[in-house]
Amino acid sequence: MAKLRMKFIKEEQAAWISHLDLMRTFQRCFLRAGLTVKHSQGFHPHPLMSILLPLSVGQSSVCELLDFETVEDVDTEALIRSMNEGMPVGIRVLECYDVTRPVRELKVLHARVEFEYDGGVPADAQEKLRELFSRESIIIQKRTKRKAMADVDIRPMLEEVLFAEEEDKLILTVRVQAQDPGLNPALLATAVEKELPELKPDFVRVRRLALLDGAGAEFR
Amino acid sequence: MDKRLERILPRVQKPARYTGGEYNAVMKNRDEVEVRYAFCFPDTYEIGMSNLGMRILYGIMNEMEGVWCERVFAPWGDMEEEMRKSGMPLYALESGDPIRDFDMVGFSVGYEMAFPAMLNMLDLAGIPLRTEERTALSPIVYAGGSAMYNCEPIAEFIDFASIGEGEDSTVEVIELYRRAKREGWDKPRFLREVAQIPGIYVPSLYDVSYNDDGTVAAITAKDGAPAKVTKRIVQDMNKAYYPAKTIVPTTEIVQDRxxxxxxxxxxxxxxxxxxxxxxxxxxxxxxxxxxxxxxxxxxxxxxxxxxxxxxxxxxxxxxxxxxxxxxxxxxxxxxxxxxxxxxxxxxxxxxxxxxxxxxxxxxxxxxxxxxxxxxxxxxxxxxxxxxxxxxxxxxxxxxxxxxxxxxxxxxxxxxxxxxxxxxxxxxxxxxxxxxxxxxxxxxxxxxxxxxxxxxxxxxxxxxxxxxxxxxxxxxxxxxxxxxxxxxxxxxxxxxxxxxxxxxxxxxxxxxxxxxxxxxxxxxxxxxxxxxxxxxxxxxxxxxxxxxxxxxxxxxxxxxxxxxxVIDCGVRxxxxxxxxxxxxEETTTPDCRSACGACGASRLIGRKCDG
Missing domain, CATH: 3.80.30.20 (tm_1862 like domain)
Known part of the structure; x- marks a missing residue:
C-alpha cells in the first residue's frame, strides 16, 4: 500500500480534456496498466485519486500532479512505462514517487502566457502592460462558484511578470499565487481587456511551467 | 494543432470531441497510404462512437495495408457555426486533414432522420451533394447501415449503398477502388464494376418509372446491374472480427462501456x-x-x-x-x-x-x-x-x-x-x-x-x-x-x-x-x-x-x-x-421453437442458430 504522486504533461489535443474526463482517463489507464487504485469505503466506492490544482480546459502544462493510493506496493518505473503506452496523445507521465510533502506547501505557479496579435504586437504594448501589472490594485470581474459576478483584486496574487516578444506574440512569463486563492494566469488577459481594451489580444495561450513552494523551489 | 481549430475550441461546448488523439486511434504515415477513407457518422461524436458497427469496420479497414480509415462526426451547431465562420472545412479526427481530399467517403446511417445531417456534412466538407455533380473518381461517396434497406430518398446523393453487414463487402469495395485508382478508371466504369460486388446497390444504374397515381410502375436495372441486390452477412460469428482493442474516448459518450x-x-x-x-x-x-x-x-x-x-x-x-x-x-x-x-x-x-x-x-x-x-x-x-x-x-x-x-x-x-x-x-x-x-x-x-x-x-x-x-x-x-x-x-x-x-x-x-x-x-x-x-x-x-x-x-x-430491388433475405x-x-390474430412461433421458412437461412446455406 502506498500514497503516490505522479507528475505528467498535458498538452496538444489533451489540453482540451476536462478535469472530470481526465480523472476518468487516468482511472482507466491505471486499470489498463494492471494497477488497482485503492477505493473509498461505502455503497458507491470511488477510486482515491486527486489532481492538484485542476487545469482550465484549453491550457497546457508540463507539471501536472496527481495523488493516488494503491492497494499493493508499486514498481513505479514499470508503472510509468505501461501508463505511457495507454495514454491519449498529449499526456505523458514523467515521474512517480512517494508523497512526502503536503499539498498546502504548494505556493506558486510558474506559467507562460502568450498574447497573440494577428496584426503584430502593438509598439507600446509591453510598456503599457508593464505599467498595468505594477499598479497597486487590479480589479477584474470574475464569475464566482455561485455563478454571480464579483470584483476581485488580482494584484496581490501576482508575484512577477516578465516580458518578451516573438513575431506576433507578446510572451509573459509569470509567477502567480497557486492556491488559497489561486490566480488563473488567463485572467491577466481579462485585466488587459478591461483596463487597456485597445491591447486586447486576439488569442491567449497558457502553459504551466512549474509548481513551486514558498522558497521558489520545485514543489514535489 | 490547426490554428483555426485552436481558436475555435475555447468557444464551443465539449471541445474534446473535436480533437481526436484518443487511446487506440489509428495513425498512419500519409506517404505510405494509398486509399484515404473518411468514415462518416451523420450524428455527434457521442452517438457515433457508441456504435459497435463503426468500431468493427474501423478496425477491419485499418488492418488493410495501404488503407487509412479515419473518423468524421457531425459537429454540434455551435461548432458548425464557428467552422463556417473561419472557413474551416470538415476534417477527419485522426489526421485533421479536410475530407474533400480523401479517396472515399463512407457514411454509416442507421436512422432516416440522419439524412439531412449527411447532406450537411458533405456541404461542410466542401463536397458537392449530388452524385452527378461529382464527376471524378474521388471522392466516392457511399453509405451503409440499416437505413440503406431503403436508400431511395438519398439515391441522388450517394454513388452507391452497401446493403447488410459490411465486414466483407467493405474490403471488396476498397480493393476495387484501389484497382480503379491504379488503373485510372473513370467514375462510371467504377460504378458499373462496384455494382457487381454482391450487396452493392448503385441507384443510378436503376431507372424508376411511375404510374399516374404516383406509385412506382417499374424499376429497371441497366448496364449489367443485378435485378436484385441481396444483403451481405457474416457467415460465421466465430470468425467475425471483434474490436477487442478499440478506441477509448477521452470524453464521455452515450455507450461509455x-x-x-x-x-x-x-x-x-x-x-x-x-x-x-x-x-x-x-x-x-x-x-x-x-x-x-x-x-x-x-x-x-x-x-x-x-x-x-x-x-x-x-x-x-x-x-x-x-x-x-x-x-x-x-x-x-x-x-x-x-x-x-x-x-x-x-x-x-x-x-x-x-x-x-x-x-x-x-x-x-x-x-x-x-x-x-x-x-x-x-x-x-x-x-x-x-x-x-x-x-x-x-x-x-x-x-x-x-x-x-x-x-x-x-x-x-x-x-x-x-x-x-x-x-x-x-x-x-x-x-x-x-x-x-x-x-x-x-x-x-x-x-x-x-x-x-x-x-x-x-x-x-x-x-x-x-x-x-x-x-x-x-x-x-x-x-x-x-x-x-x-x-x-x-x-x-x-x-x-x-x-x-x-x-x-x-x-x-x-x-x-x-x-x-x-x-x-x-x-x-x-x-x-x-x-x-x-x-x-x-x-x-x-x-x-x-x-x-x-x-x-x-x-x-x-x-x-x-x-x-433490395433483398434482405426474408421473402x-x-x-x-x-x-x-x-x-387473423394468429401468432407465429419463434425461430427456435419452429422454423417459419422465412428464407433468410439460404444466406448461410444451413439451418440458422435460432
Whole structure:
C-alpha cells in the first residue's frame, strides 16, 4: 500500500480534456496498466485519486500532479512505462514517487502566457502592460462558484511578470499565487481587456511551467 | 494543432470531441497510404462512437495495408457555426486533414432522420451533394447501415449503398477502388464494376418509372446491374472480427462501456420490427469466445462497465454460463455487467442475481401492446402473466422501478387495446404491493408510448400510419386512464415519427424534398433541438409533394415498393403471409421453437442458430 504522486504533461489535443474526463482517463489507464487504485469505503466506492490544482480546459502544462493510493506496493518505473503506452496523445507521465510533502506547501505557479496579435504586437504594448501589472490594485470581474459576478483584486496574487516578444506574440512569463486563492494566469488577459481594451489580444495561450513552494523551489 | 481549430475550441461546448488523439486511434504515415477513407457518422461524436458497427469496420479497414480509415462526426451547431465562420472545412479526427481530399467517403446511417445531417456534412466538407455533380473518381461517396434497406430518398446523393453487414463487402469495395485508382478508371466504369460486388446497390444504374397515381410502375436495372441486390452477412460469428482493442474516448459518450456482441439476428419475429427481419438469420458466437473477447476488451480499455448487446440478449442460449464464467473476472476488476434488452418472459431469478449486483435501480420491459389480442397481432409473444412473473421476481429481488414501452397506432388497435396499457401498469403496481422486498422505498412505474412507424422489410410495410389527430386522441384517452400515483406516463411528440414514416418508405422523388429541407436549415434532425416539422412541410410544399402519400397510405400487395430491388433475405410472400396472420390474430412461433421458412437461412446455406 502506498500514497503516490505522479507528475505528467498535458498538452496538444489533451489540453482540451476536462478535469472530470481526465480523472476518468487516468482511472482507466491505471486499470489498463494492471494497477488497482485503492477505493473509498461505502455503497458507491470511488477510486482515491486527486489532481492538484485542476487545469482550465484549453491550457497546457508540463507539471501536472496527481495523488493516488494503491492497494499493493508499486514498481513505479514499470508503472510509468505501461501508463505511457495507454495514454491519449498529449499526456505523458514523467515521474512517480512517494508523497512526502503536503499539498498546502504548494505556493506558486510558474506559467507562460502568450498574447497573440494577428496584426503584430502593438509598439507600446509591453510598456503599457508593464505599467498595468505594477499598479497597486487590479480589479477584474470574475464569475464566482455561485455563478454571480464579483470584483476581485488580482494584484496581490501576482508575484512577477516578465516580458518578451516573438513575431506576433507578446510572451509573459509569470509567477502567480497557486492556491488559497489561486490566480488563473488567463485572467491577466481579462485585466488587459478591461483596463487597456485597445491591447486586447486576439488569442491567449497558457502553459504551466512549474509548481513551486514558498522558497521558489520545485514543489514535489 | 490547426490554428483555426485552436481558436475555435475555447468557444464551443465539449471541445474534446473535436480533437481526436484518443487511446487506440489509428495513425498512419500519409506517404505510405494509398486509399484515404473518411468514415462518416451523420450524428455527434457521442452517438457515433457508441456504435459497435463503426468500431468493427474501423478496425477491419485499418488492418488493410495501404488503407487509412479515419473518423468524421457531425459537429454540434455551435461548432458548425464557428467552422463556417473561419472557413474551416470538415476534417477527419485522426489526421485533421479536410475530407474533400480523401479517396472515399463512407457514411454509416442507421436512422432516416440522419439524412439531412449527411447532406450537411458533405456541404461542410466542401463536397458537392449530388452524385452527378461529382464527376471524378474521388471522392466516392457511399453509405451503409440499416437505413440503406431503403436508400431511395438519398439515391441522388450517394454513388452507391452497401446493403447488410459490411465486414466483407467493405474490403471488396476498397480493393476495387484501389484497382480503379491504379488503373485510372473513370467514375462510371467504377460504378458499373462496384455494382457487381454482391450487396452493392448503385441507384443510378436503376431507372424508376411511375404510374399516374404516383406509385412506382417499374424499376429497371441497366448496364449489367443485378435485378436484385441481396444483403451481405457474416457467415460465421466465430470468425467475425471483434474490436477487442478499440478506441477509448477521452470524453464521455452515450455507450461509455465495453459492448460485447453475443449474436446477430433475433428469434422472435415481432411483425413491426425491422431489425428482427433484416438481421436474420440468427447466428450465435460461442460463449467461450465471447468470454475471451470480454476479458480482452475490458483489460485493454480499462472500462468497468460492460453491456452484453444483441437484439434480444436474454435469448442467447449460453447466457447464464457466460455470466458465470465472467463473474470472477468482473468481480476482481469491479466491472458491472448489464443487459440492455430483457424480455419479459425469460427474466429469471438466476439472471437477476448475475446482473448489476450493487445497484438495483430499474428494469425495462417492452410489452409493446396493452392487450393479449394486440400482442398476438404484432407477434410479440409475451403474455401478461409472464410479465407479472418477471416483475414479481424483480420486486422480490429489491428492484423498485420498472419502465414499460408500448406503441400506439399498431394495425387493428382499438380503444380497448389503448386502455389495456393503463391496466397493465395498474397490474404492475399491484404486483409490487404483493411482492416487494421493501415497501419503504416506494415504486416508480414509467410508461412510455411511441407512435408506430411502419418500416420497409417488415410484415407491416404495406400499412398506413394512423393520422396524427387519431394518435393524439389515443394519447389523451390513455392519459385519462392513467390513475395510479406511482405511474408516470410519457408519450413521444408525434412530429418526428411522422417524418420517419415518410422517409422510411419514401422513393427517389423525396430527394428534392430532402435537399430543400436542408437548404431551409435541416441538419441534426434526429435531435429535438434541431427538428422542425414546419420546415419539412415547407419543403414538401415547395416541391409539390404530399407527405401523406408516403406516411398514411395503405399499399396493395401488387404495388411495386420503392425498395423492392433490395433483398434482405426474408421473402416478400413470407412478410405478406405474416401480415395476413396478424389480421387473423394468429401468432407465429419463434425461430427456435419452429422454423417459419422465412428464407433468410439460404444466406448461410444451413439451418440458422435460432
Amino acid at each position: 465495453v459492448s460485447l456482441e453475443l449474436f446477430r439476428g433475433c428469434i422472435r419475429g415481432c411483425r413491426f420490427c425491422q431489425a428482427g427481419y433484416i438481421y436474420r438469420p440468427v447466428r450465435n458466437r460461442d460463449p467461450e469466445l465471447c468470454a475471451e473477447y470480454a476479458r480482452q476488451a475490458c483489460a485493454d480499455s480499462g472500462y468497468q462497465e460492460m453491456t452484453l448487446s444483441s437484439l434480444s440478449s436474454s435469448d442467447y442460449p449460453g447466457l447464464l454460463p457466460l455470466c458465470d464464467e465472467l463473474e470472477p473476472f468482473c468481480e476482481g476488476r469491479h466491472i458491472n455487467m448489464n443487459l440492455p434488452s430483457l424480455r419479459a418472459d425469460n427474466f429469471s431469478m438466476g439472471l437477476m442475481q448475475r446482473l448489476a449486483k450493487g445497484r438495483k435501480t430499474g428494469l425495462t420491459f417492452a410489452p409493446e401492446a396493452g392487450t393479449q389480442r394486440l400482442r398476438d397481432v404484432i407477434n410479440k409473444n409475451v403474455t401478461e402473466e409472464a410479465l407479472m412473473q418477471s416483475c414479481a421476481t424483480a420486486f422480490a429481488g429489491g428492484y423498485n422501478a420498472v419502465k414499460l414501452y408500448f406503441m400506439l397506432g399498431l394495425p387493428t388497435e382499438t380503444d380497448e387495446d389503448v386502455l389495456g396499457i393503463a391496466e397493465v401498469a395498474n397490474h404492475v403496481v399491484h404486483c409490487w404491493r404483493e411482492n416487494a422486498a421493501n415497501h419503504n422505498r416506494g415504486l416508480r412505474v414509467t410508461v412510455s408510448t411511441s407512435w408506430f412507424v411502419p418500416k420497409p422489410h417488415t410484415a407491416f410495410q404495406w400499412e398506413a400510419q394512423i393520422p396524427k389527430e387519431e394518435y393524439e386522441r389515443r394519447v389523451e384517452l390513455l392519459r385519462g386512464a392513467m390513475k395510479a400515483k406511482a405511474v408516470t406516463y410519457n408519450w413521444h411528440a408525434p412530429d418526428t415519427s411522422f417524418m420517419e414514416a415518410v422517409l422510411s418508405r419514401g422513393d427517389r422523388r423525396l430527394g428534392k424534398v430532402l435537399y430543400r429541407a436542408w437548404e431551409l436549415g435541416s441538419k441534426l434532425d434526429a435531435w429535438e433541438d434541431y427538428f422542425s416539422l414546419e420546415r419539412w412541410m415547407q419543403a414538401f410544399a415547395d416541391c409539390g409533394i404530399d407527405p401523406h402519400f408516403y406516411a398514411n397510405r395503405e399499399r396493395s400487395r401488387d404495388e411495386v415498393l420503392p425498395w423492392s 416478400e410472400d413470407y412478410l405478406w403471409n405474416e401480415r395476413q396472420r396478424a389480421y
